[in-house]
Amino acid sequence: MIGIISAMQEEIQALLNELKNVQSSEKGMRTYYSGTLFDKKVVLVFSRWGKVASAATTTQLINDFNVDEIIFTGVAGSIKKDLNIGDIVIGKNLFQHDLNASPFFKKFEIPILKKEFLETKNATKLIEATTNFIKSYSSYIDKKEALVFDITTPKIVFGDIASGDKFIKSLKKIRKLNNALPTAICVEMEGAAVAQICYEYNIPFSIIRIISDKANDNATIDFSRFANSIASYYALGILKNYFED
Numbered sequence: 001m002i003g004i005i006s007a008m009q010e011e012i013q014a015l016l017n018e019l020k021n022v023q024s025s026e027k028g029m030r031t032y033y034s035g036t037l038f039d040k041k042v043v044l045v046f047s048r049w050g051k052v053a054s055a056a057t058t059t060q061l062i063n064d065f066n067v068d069e070i071i072f073t074g075v076a077g078s079i080k081k082d083l084n085i086g087d088i089v090i091g092k093n094l095f096q097h098d099l100n101a102s103p104f105f106k107k108f109e110i111p112i113l114k115k116e117f118l119e120t121k122n123a124t125k126l127i128e129a130t131t132n133f134i135k136s137y138s139s140y141i142d143k144k145e146a147l148v149f150d151i152t153t154p155k156i157v158f159g160d161i162a163s164g165d166k167f168i169k170s171l172k173k174i175r176k177l178n179n180a181l182p183t184a185i186c187v188e189m190e191g192a193a194v195a196q197i198c199y200e201y202n203i204p205f206s207i208i209r210i211i212s213d214k215a216n217d218n219a220t221i222d223f224s225r226f227a228n229s230i231a232s233y234y235a236l237g238i239l240k241n242y243f244e245d
């Protein structure tokens with residue numbers, strides 16, 4: 001069984017529409033949808049925003065659904081100049097940018113785990129699937145919707161992700177993040193929390209993040225629309241290629 005998590009319902013909507021033999025169960029204010037997606041047994045859930053919500057959802061998913069892999073899919077803000085709206089980040093290392101228990105532990109170090117970041121698995125296969133998705137981009141993504149969000153030629157980047165319980169929307173904050181975590185290319189609010197739980201339960205974890213904004217003054221875009229009409233179809237196209245390989 002493969003677990004697929006997003007933060008928002010809109011980010012998994014296109015996957016939910018394709019899910020066959022659906023069975024749903026409610027636990028801890030979340031709905032877990034099990035079924036078959038492109039001939040693979042999956043369970044889909046949206047966790048809500050933030051590290052606590054996504055960690056709790058991941059724990060439930062692992063304990064109650066016997067998953068042997070977890071994939072997170074959703075949107076992120078870019079903190080690098082050449083990473084644009086519509087580009088796809090396949091996560092490499094996940095940091096919690098708001099974790100700092102110094103002087104007891106090094107900045108960003110997760111107490112007891114002795115790790116400042118957590119690594120993803122299956123990235124090569126995910127990058128391959130994403131490359132194939134880009135080749136058939138126009139069969140998944142509505143051209144007019146892409147233009148609404150200024151997306152022209154999306155690229156794929158394999159890079160580090162910084163997660164924290166903060167929506168980033170200023171150049172000042174971006175500069176701080178660039179200094180503190182120079183390898184991080186985008187920000188979001190769940191990935192590193194999900195990665196930590198997966199690490200603790202020894203479940204392979206990977207993550208797809210679609211850039212929705214540039215984490216600056218213009219970051220407060222229509223997330224519901226972006227997630228629904230762009231990000232969830234990216235997830236559909238990428239995962240179709242990932243599962244059918």
Ligand code: ADE
Nearest residue numbers: 075076077167168188215
């Ligand atoms: N997810 C999408 N955009 C984001 C931003 N600017 N900050 C944090 N999480 C995000």
